[in-house]
Structures are given as C-alpha cells and as structure tokens.
Amino acid sequence: MLQQKSDFPILSQKNKLTYLDSAATSLKPQAVxxxxxxxxxxxxxxxxxxxxxxxxxxxxxxxxxxxxxxxxxxxxxxxxxxxxxxxxxxxxxxxxxxxxxxxxxxxxxxxxxxxxxxxxxxxxxxxxxxxxxxxxxxxxxxxxxxxxxxxxxxxxxxxxxxxxxxxxxxxxxxxxxxxxxxxxxxxxxxxxxxxxxxxxxxxxxxxxxxxxxxxxxxxxxxxxxxxxxxxxxxxxxxxxxxxxxxxxxxxxxxxxxxxxxxxxxxxxxxxxxxxxxxxxxxxxxxxxxxxxxxxDVGLEKISKHEDELASYTREKLHEAFGNALSIVGEYSRLPHVGVVAFTIRGCHPHDIAGILAEEQICIRAGFHCAMPLHTRLGAKATSRASFYMYSTKEDADLFVSKLKNAYSVLT
Ligand SMILES: Cc1ncc(COP(=O)(O)O)c(C=O)c1O
Structure with a gap:
C-alpha cells in the first residue's frame, strides 16, 4: 500500500469496501x-x-x-x-x-x-x-x-x-x-x-x-x-x-x-x-x-504503485481465466496507468459488476463514456478495474478471487 487507507474515511466503513473505480472518481482524503x-x-x-x-x-x-x-x-x-x-x-x-x-x-x-x-x-x-x-x-x-x-x-x-x-x-x-x-x-x-x-x-x-x-x-x-x-x-x-x-x-x-x-x-x-x-x-x-x-504523496510514487498493481492484476487475471480473457490495450507498447478494462468470454460485464457489488467490490461496467472506442473494438461493453494510491495487492487478490466465483456462476 502506498497511502494509508485510514486517510480516506469511506474506507473505514463497517462494511469493508474494495474500491476499484478510481478512474470514474477517486476517493477523498480527510484533508480535503x-x-x-x-x-x-x-x-x-x-x-x-x-x-x-x-x-x-x-x-x-x-x-x-x-x-x-x-x-x-x-x-x-x-x-x-x-x-x-x-x-x-x-x-x-x-x-x-x-x-x-x-x-x-x-x-x-x-x-x-x-x-x-x-x-x-x-x-x-x-x-x-x-x-x-x-x-x-x-x-x-x-x-x-x-x-x-x-x-x-x-x-x-x-x-x-x-x-x-x-x-x-x-x-x-x-x-x-x-x-x-x-x-x-x-x-x-x-x-x-x-x-x-x-x-x-x-x-x-x-x-x-x-x-x-x-x-x-x-x-x-x-x-x-x-x-x-x-x-x-x-x-x-x-x-x-x-x-x-x-x-x-x-x-x-x-x-x-x-x-x-x-x-x-x-x-x-x-x-x-x-x-x-x-x-x-x-x-x-x-x-x-x-x-x-x-x-505530499508524490506523483512519481503514485504512478509506480499503480503500474505495479495493474501489472500484478493483469497477471492474476490471465492465470485465472486463460484465453477466455481479453484485456483491452494490454499489448500496446505505451506505458499504462492503473486501469484494467477487460472482457471474459461468456460473462456480460454488467453481470460481473453486479455480482462483485454484492461483495462490496466496486468496478465499472459499460462503455466508460467511450462508445466509439468500444465500437471500434467490437465490444458491447467491458468491465474496468482502476487503481489509485490507496489500492492494495489485497484488493487485487480479492477482486480476482471473487471474479472467479462470478465466472463459475455465469458460465
Ligand atoms: C479521459 C477523460 N476525459 C474526460 C472525462 C470527463 O470528466 P468529467 O466527467 O469530470 O467531466 C473523463 C471522465 O471519466 C475521462 O476519463
């Protein structure tokens, strides 16, 4: 973890939240x-x-x-x-x-x-x-x-x-x-x-x-x-x-x-x-x-942390879903930030997001306001997990493990 989760009051709620939708909006620290x-x-x-x-x-x-x-x-x-x-x-x-x-x-x-x-x-x-x-x-x-x-x-x-x-x-x-x-x-x-x-x-x-x-x-x-x-x-x-x-x-x-x-x-x-x-x-x-x-946290540290977490998540997703998985933009030669958008054959992204939501895991499903890109990719929708400074390997592990459960329910 790069930054204390305790800086972000929403993460101290009784029902433990796994927030993987920071590209939509980030959480807010107490200082703000x-x-x-x-x-x-x-x-x-x-x-x-x-x-x-x-x-x-x-x-x-x-x-x-x-x-x-x-x-x-x-x-x-x-x-x-x-x-x-x-x-x-x-x-x-x-x-x-x-x-x-x-x-x-x-x-x-x-x-x-x-x-x-x-x-x-x-x-x-x-x-x-x-x-x-x-x-x-x-x-x-x-x-x-x-x-x-x-x-x-x-x-x-x-x-x-x-x-x-x-x-x-x-x-x-x-x-x-x-x-x-x-x-x-x-x-x-x-x-x-x-x-x-x-x-x-x-x-x-x-x-x-x-x-x-x-x-x-x-x-x-x-x-x-x-x-x-x-x-x-x-x-x-x-x-x-x-x-x-x-x-x-x-x-x-x-x-x-x-x-x-x-x-x-x-x-x-x-x-x-x-x-x-x-x-x-x-x-x-x-x-x-x-x-x-x-x-105070440091942008360089933030991007390094996210990059490591996203790479780790991509690796775990490949291990879990093999060739049923497709991660968009994965093979680009450009650097990446902490965004992992994907499809899994046989699972609708909205169903995935709905099942994960029952476990307090927040990811995004749909076009992410990028319909021309999805049309170009031939994807009706994608699921997207996105990380920020407060995201952890434990978050990524929980996400992949609950995604496996969702996969077995949906296929
Ligand atoms: C790349 C990009 N541009 C623009 C926007 C629009 O931001 P806002 O909804 O805050 O205007 C977003 C929001 O997700 C975005 O990801």
Whole structure:
C-alpha cells in the first residue's frame, strides 16, 4: 500500500469496501473534506464581493487555489487557470467560445477514436454546426493510435493538413489505460501546421503523472478535481493567455463583468471573464487541499504503485481465466496507468459488476463514456478495474478471487 487507507474515511466503513473505480472518481482524503468543512463552518461567504473579513478570506483562499494549480501544471500565470464544473465543461467552453468564432466550413477538426465522450462530442457537434470536417484517428489492433510507422516514428501527414484548425487528444485513455506520447504528438502536429490549436484532455493524466503545460506546448488543457482526490463540481481549464483574452465568454451574468449598460456590457479580464455566477467555492478550496495531498504523496510514487498493481492484476487475471480473457490495450507498447478494462468470454460485464457489488467490490461496467472506442473494438461493453494510491495487492487478490466465483456462476 502506498497511502494509508485510514486517510480516506469511506474506507473505514463497517462494511469493508474494495474500491476499484478510481478512474470514474477517486476517493477523498480527510484533508480535503476538512478544508471544505472549514469553509462551510468558519468562513462561508461569497467571494469577490464582500468587504468584510469572512468574504475576504473566502476570496483569498479561492484565488490561492488558482496559483497552486498554475504552479502544479507549470502555467506561466494564474490568470491562465479557469475554474469550471468539470473537464467536460472545460472542453465545451473551448469548443463553444473558441470553436464557434474560428472554425468554418471546409476547416478540419481532428480527434481520436479513443477519446472519452467529453473530448469527442463537443468537437463532433462543432463540426456539424459549422460544416467543418470531423476527422477521427483510428487505432491499431494493439490499441495504439494509428499515427506511427513501422519504426515507431510519428506519421501525421495524412491527418494534419493546412486546413486543420483544432486537434484534440487525450493524454491518458480511461479504457486502455495507455499514456499517449502527447509531447511528441504535439511537436509533430506543429511541424506540419503551426496554426493548429491543440487541446489536451488530461482528466486521467493529472491525477497520476507530472503534467507541465509549457513543456507540452499545447494551447488548452482540461481536467477534473474529483479524479485527483478533490471534490466533485470543480473542473479546470488551462489556456494560453493570449487565446483566452481573445475569446468571448461562454456564460454571461454576474462576476464575469466590469460594466453593464442598457446598450452594452464590458467583460471582466481573464480568468474572471469565464467564471460567471457564484462558483463552487468550497470545491475550489478542496481542490487546493487535494493538490497538496498529491504532492505530499508524490506523483512519481503514485504512478509506480499503480503500474505495479495493474501489472500484478493483469497477471492474476490471465492465470485465472486463460484465453477466455481479453484485456483491452494490454499489448500496446505505451506505458499504462492503473486501469484494467477487460472482457471474459461468456460473462456480460454488467453481470460481473453486479455480482462483485454484492461483495462490496466496486468496478465499472459499460462503455466508460467511450462508445466509439468500444465500437471500434467490437465490444458491447467491458468491465474496468482502476487503481489509485490507496489500492492494495489485497484488493487485487480479492477482486480476482471473487471474479472467479462470478465466472463459475455465469458460465
Ligand atoms: C479521459 C477523460 N476525459 C474526460 C472525462 C470527463 O470528466 P468529467 O466527467 O469530470 O467531466 C473523463 C471522465 O471519466 C475521462 O476519463
């Protein structure tokens, strides 16, 4: 075990929980719950408006998170950090505010078949709405993006053209568990067309890996607090400041505005221009505590721990189910995070998840919001176990042993 289960109060319940669904949402450590609790019990005022001490403190704590996130992902300035509701909203903000103003009929929007719906549907709809071409990069049988030649060298000439306006790609797949070589991909895209705007969906990367937006050289990057020990209800959009400054707001109302007249309104500067209305103040404060928690544990240790656990689980699953088992993305040559999505011949993933649930083992079954990938794989659904810092070998062993029981019931 990397991190004490006792840090996570939900794991101390009377009915012992085996939580293997961290890719859907992570558990929350006491430190995060305490930070949010303190806001509600000690200084629960609205931000940016009150001149009294409670509100000043709430504003300061909220804004401090912006700086913490900027440092965490290597942004040039905290003004490049926008708080949204989740990664999905962050992508939609860019597709709407940037996309609708810059993409036209005949342009190309490029994404991949392995995306979560959050980084697929907003681009698809932008293409449908503007008349742009929607190009989707396919995968090989191993589950790698079809953009490498025989020697593993990136080949994007067929995909990125002078007409490409937007390229949107995940950093880590929530089904295959693979870590895309995004830095190299971005470099290759820019070499073909330096004008392409590149958005990276880092929802499954930021919780596990060191991410640095300047090093990556992307234009936008999105993630969600709830997958990285933080609360639900908070997402992050990082964007290059010059791009953000030239984009129109996504939502209108209070807090995003400097002047309102009957005949015109003047927007606040970034980042506030994109944060209309009262935000999830407690959630943003909780996110700061989550980042501190992750940094204290250490991202490098987290990814090493998960990788070991996932490899161990794959090995045990093969031992148990032989050629009835198929693990998606297993034979990719890319590094993996702690995600193991699989099918077992003769067992429907929903039946597996239902039987395990009776034993307090939480796994996910279905498309995992990645229907184009499942269609491409010819899989109606998969079961997915996903690990995080609090997961243990005992969790993996119990999971495999109860899965064997489920198998004998179902076949
Ligand atoms: C790769 C990826 N992108 C985006 C999302 C969307 O995150 P949210 O539902 O928090 O917006 C998820 C959630 O599972 C994901 O795995």
């Amino acid at each position: 719950i305490d930070a949010m609790d303190e806001y509600y019990t000690s200084y629960s005022a609205n931000i940016h408006r009150g001149l009294y001490p409670l509100s000043e403190r709430a504003s300061a704590e909220y804004e401090e998170t912006r700086q913490v996130i900027a440092d965490f992902i290597g942004a040039r300035s905290e003004d490049e950090i926008i708080f949204t509701r989740n990664a999905t909203e962050s992508v939609n903000l860019v597709a709407y505010s940037y996309g609708r103003e810059h993409v036209q009929k005949g342009d190309e929007i490029v994404t991949t078949v392995i995306e979560h719906h959050a980084n697929f549907v907003p681009w698809q709809q932008l293409a449908f709405g503007t008349g742009a071409d929607f190009k989707v990069i396919d995968i090989t049988d191993q589950g790698d993006l079809n953009i490498f030649d025989k020697n593993g060298k990136l080949q994007l000439q067929d995909v990125i053209t002078p007409k490409t306006k937007i390229f949107a790609c995940n950093y880590v797949s929530n089904v295959l568990g693979t870590v895309q070589p995004v830095k190299d991909i971005i470099k290759a895209v820019r070499a073909i067309n330096p004008e392409v705007i590149i958005l990276i969906d880092a929802a499954q990367a930021v919780p596990h890996l060191e991410v640095n937006v300047q090093d990556l050289d992307c234009d936008f990057l999105v993630f969600s607090a709830h997958k990285m020990c933080g609360p639900t209800g908070v997402g992050v959009l990082w964007g290059r400041q010059d791009l953000l400054e030239n984009m129109s707001p996504f939502l209108f109302g209070g807090d995003m505005i400097n002047e309102v007249h009957i005949d015109k309104s003047v927007w606040a500067t970034v980042p506030h221009k994109f944060e209309a209305g009262t935000p999830d103040i407690a959630g943003v404060i909780g996110l700061k505590a989550a980042v501190k928690y992750l940094q």
